[in-house]
Amino acid sequence: MSFFRLAWCNVWRQPARSLACTLAVGMGASFYLIFTGSAAAFLEQFERMGRLLGAELVVHRSRATSPWSATLTAGEVVQLAAVEGVRRVHPVAIGRTDVLGDHFFMVFGLDPSAAMAAGLRQLDGRLPPPGAQEVAVGTFAARRLGLAVGGTFDLMGRRLAVVGVYRTGHSLLDHGAILPLGLAQELFNLGDHVSFVLAATREGVDPSRMAEDISAIYSGLEATTTDMWVSMYGQFQLARSFLHFLAVLCLVVAMVSVSAVLQLALLARAREYAILRALGWRRATVGVVIVAEVGVFAVLGALLAPLLGETLLLAVGPLRAESAGFVAPHVNLRLIPETLLATVAASPLGALLPAWRAVRLAPARTLRLP
């Protein structure tokens, strides 16, 4: 009789209790899957923005803490455009404002290229050309604010003609608006400054090498590949870390639930653990039986997690659409091994208290109880 066999028997002796524990772990693990998947999707959103503009490089102020707090001068933009190997530059001005309760309405000032227009997933109308007093709004912003092509949008005290409704698949863009670069600079008092510059390189040029060259030539500027750029901003990292924290928290809550259920079971099993001790089982072995039992719940729960996760995502379908990709439409199958490992790694949390109480039972006294 091995401790694992005993743990396995304990799992099956009370099917309803075990099902509840497995479902609790499964829910925790499914939330882990969803949150870690969303963290990945969150970063992918910003990578997608770079790709949308056909840019391989992002040039920004050194040691910038966020895209909208740092600025580059017009002179620096011109210098960057003249760098050998740079095919095209897209200066971008970003601003944040309040629009009808949305405190994080993002305004993107950029002069669209044909490549960018082609990169949009959907466009009704057109993008505003340089110098125009016009705006294109994201599909989610248009829906929320009741805007359509041909209408007007009062933005920061300026009445702008809505000339386009677009969808990029990028959450911030689709919840915000695109203005001509000059208009955005004016509205956000940037003068001739921009937030950052997206640069497309010529064919055959290594973007990583080019980024190193630009950073070396222009002190005060830093160039990174678009993929790297995303990971540089502490706020993005913070958001990702927060999602990971939520993911781990869900596992912890699930394990605490299992711990509570097992402590109730311990009341009924106290005499059995006392018997094992009386038969010469070590305290540690009795503890391992309980750890193994929670381990079984962890594995079963983690295996159930993709199914539960899909069900949850289906249930929050309308909300997911609003998130425009921040919440993945399906669970990320590549994250299943990580979820299984994380769930099993968290399982001792669920076993800790019941195991501690079980090994502290005094066998003789417990067996004397009526």
Add this chain to the structure above:
Amino acid sequence: MIPEPPSLRRGVHLLARGLGRSFEGGLVPAVRRADLEVQPGEAVAIMGPTGCGKSTLLAMLALLEPPEVGELVLDGVPAARLGSGERVRRELVGIVFQFHYLLPHLSAAENVLLPLAGSALSAQQRRERVAELLHALGLEHRARTLAARLSGGERQLVALARALVNRPRLILADEPTGAVDSATGKLLLDHLFAPAGGGTPSIVLVTHDPAVAGRAHRVLPMRDGVLPA
């Protein structure tokens, strides 16, 4: 640890000097003074009224309860120097309780296997040993039956098999026939005093029944927590 005798496992020499134990911070004296010597292979029955401290004495002999006073010596080695109580019970002692205390969700064979967890025996050897005991007790056909589905007598016989499976050198039995019919009680005592697998364990038996006590080599009276030398 007491070394294994070279021959078939013989009983242990047990010496208890002035053992005492109380509960509730000394308010409830369970065993005032117990003096006991058991020779290797000897069977000793302790008789006394309910509440005289017999079971507490047995728990102290099994190292389940530490004595507050006195000394327990096994084969000349003080119990305090024998290592953990678990190890002594695992390697040296077999306990038969008044109530069977089987794990109801395990089969009869699995219950008998429990004391062998962590033993050096191979899985095959363990199975053979369990099968041998269940066969000797006439329970081989019940080996795979869950303990919860066994009759009261069968459960107590399985509990005896569990106590004997590690071939103990000291058997401690607390009213082993108290909850079974006379036929099962006789079968149980036959196997307790002549265990399958051979060997001559020392036995300390607690009972109310003079007939059961009569199977032992010596009968000692215990009263009001005192077991005189």
